Amino acid sequence: MTDINFSKSSVASDSQEAASPAPRTGEFRWDIIELLFFAYRDFVGDADHELEAFGFGRAHHRVMHFVYRYPGLKVADLLDVLRITKQSLGRVLKQLLDEGYIIQKTGNNDRRQRLLYATPKGEALVAKLAGLQTDRITRALRDINPEGVAAISEFLRAMIDRDDPDKVLEAIFGIGSKKPRE
Amino acid sequence: MTDINFSKSSVASDSQEAASPAPRTGEFRWDIIELLFFAYRDFVGDADHELEAFGFGRAHHRVMHFVYRYPGLKVADLLDVLRITKQSLGRVLKQLLDEGYIIQKTGNNDRRQRLLYATPKGEALVAKLAGLQTDRITRALRDINPEGVAAISEFLRAMIDRDDPDKVLEAIFGIGSKKPRE
DNA sequence: CAAGATATGTCAACATGACTGACATAAATT
DNA sequence: AATTTATGTCAGTCATGTTGACATATCTTG
Structure with a gap:
């Protein structure tokens, strides 16, 4: 922890001491x-x-993304996914509704529920943003072979908490299969 | 872009409509x-x-992390890395200085500079947090072979903008030859 | 040396997006 | 009929970002 290789870098020269501090390791x-x-x-x-x-x-962005990707998401589901309070969600959701990016439909079974859907306007926004991010990802994966890509996907999945998964995580990981083993 | 499988998911069933919305693909x-x-x-x-x-x-956390990892980092370097204004940094930095997590030293060459160092108290905090994150990473990498780990590292590096790199990114990517170990 | 540029710090005002707590309404459940 | 649930809303607070203006010390340059 106190394994400082600092002196190593500062002996390089006086004029360099603050220019390129060497990182600690451990x-x-x-x-x-x-x-x-x-x-x-x-x-x-x-x-x-x-x-x-x-x-x-x-x-x-986060609200639009998940509403677009999982059409008919309930407000309560969105709260689980984003892990924010309904007051926080309410503010941005109201804006997105007022400006016509999202529409609500009353649930058929449970008329208390408000199911959320992206309008064409909302879809266009999400697609534009996802396009930018997809470009970056595609660029980053360009020189990586299929086994490498599988490892990246596996790593990211394993970084995510699996206890108490929300609706979206259930969809991502597949409902029922608690273990990614085979 | 307007490749909507919207109707497809909402007709799935009445009782399921809001329970498990099917993700769009594209x-x-x-x-x-x-x-x-x-x-x-x-x-x-x-x-x-x-x-x-x-x-x-x-x-x-972000301030403590980079100050610990790159001892002698200048305030200006930190602003580049964190991409925030000096007013924003000033607020948290002042707290960390006041509470004894970080100390400043006047630069030897340029006495205007304030070089930042973590105190033992600061080091302990960073180590505690890095320990938690390392645990998660180690767990996620457990079943991935060395080639896979290399692919993950390559992917994350390729996701980062390389134009106008700051001091820390220079250290991470190596200015021509240097590679950070471990 | 004087003048300007640079590194840092600080004051004030403001925006965003979190939070808690309280309360309202409609619809479902018991 | 009473209670619980899903959602919405009002009001206040906090953390962390922003811009703009200005102060101070120190280095660089004409």
């Missing part, structure tokens, strides 16, 4: 921790830039 | 997009919980 997965930070930062950055033109933020 | 990498969302959510969630006990937030 028993942690600093590599993956930092790669995840930067990769996610740039990944969501793609969408952030576009969203400004619509006057929306990340919160709107 | 030309996008929805799989990776959503896996990244959930994986990152749970990855940062590990630290979030611990941080509450310290009265800190994610912003404090």
